[in-house]
Amino acid sequence: MRAVLIWCCLAVVIAVPLAVAATSPLLAWRDPVYIAAGFAGAAALAIMLLQPLLAGGVLPGLPAVRGRRVHRWTGIALVLAVILHVGGLWLTSPPDVVDALLFTSPTPFSAWGVVAMWALFGAALLVALRRRWRIRPQVWRLAHTGLVLVVVVGSVVHAMLIVGTMGTATKTMLCLALVAATLKVVIDLRAWAAIKRRRS
Amino acid sequence: MTHPKPDRRKFLMSGGAVIGAAVATGASGLLVPARAQGVAPTPTMRGGANNYRPGAPIVERIGNGGFWMVGTVRRAGDGAPLAGQRIQVWAHTTEGHERDPQSHGATLTDANGEFRLEMPQIVPAFGQPHGHLAYDSADFKTVFLRPIMPNAGDTSLRADFVLEPV
DSSP: OHHHHHHHHHHHHHHHHHHHHTTTTGGGGOHHHHHHHHHHHHHHHHHHHHHHHHHTBBBBTBHOOOOOHHHHHHHHHHHHHHHHHHHHHHHHHHHHHHHHTTTOOOOOHHHHHHHHHHHHHHHHHHHHHHHHHHHHHHHHHHHHHHHHHHHHHHHHHHHHHSSSSSSSHHHHHHHHHHHHHHHHHHHHTTTTTHHHHHHH | OOOSSHHHHHHHHHHHHHHHHHHHHHHHHHHHHHTTBBBBOOOTTTTTTTTTOOTOOOOOOOOOOOOEEEEEEEEBTTTOTTOEEEEEEOOOBBBBTSSSGEEEEEEOTTTSSSEEEOOOOBBBBBOOOOOEEESSSSBOEEEOOOOOSTTTSSEEEEOHHHHHOO
């Protein structure tokens, strides 16, 4: 019963903001590439919520070992969604995206988004290099989690500052859920263990 | 009242004009401290020139209208209104993206230095509902503006220019 409730809540928190974004009146005045780019951004925010829940093994039926296998695939989907988001915006308005990437944009939200993007790529790169570099697990977790915190904060501020296709209420709900899930799992997994050990 | 140049680049390419511009720039450089005591020139805004299309035609209104871009054009220093100045306007509207040619148009200021150009409703794009304006004729320094609408439902937007002679 509890499992069903958790999955239902998660489905609502993810599906409702995406449904609102997919039916926004703003879409009437956007061409398909821009619509896809915007939706990829909203989808990235939704996938992001899954990441800590999968890594922490807190979802019913997906304990940590299986959860992390899914976490890797959803992580790839997240990176692809962000690439689609930025690529689609680039096609729609190249100068605005160049400004954003060079941190010369007049809109503060774009800088938060670009910082989050690079942190996300860094977090994903750490996954790819984990075996090759033979990083100590606790140090690796500290680095991955540190980058992820930048991704989450950057993405949430980015999303909240934007007047776009996502509804304010459902966007806020998704962002709050993302922050809460991230903090819960970071605390549960004691991601800072590497620092503590070094100090003692 | 000066007639608008169709293409600023073409204008600048003629050698005499380049020398003239260089001399004028040097002269205005010397004049800046004196002017600063009066009305300061409007600086170009970040991102203002994005999706700019040189030589947008002067039009009665852009597309089907319904939204007003309004503002004034004055001279730096004494703040005198400038008549007959060509102002270009473009935005993401209900009728097109910023880069689309039909989203662009230009108008001239009246005797009081005021301009009013009807255009389609601006809708939020790239995170904010905003418009773009350009002064890019040869008599004054080029200025690009990117005003933001306080509310997406607004049906007008204001942008004022204070231009500095070249």
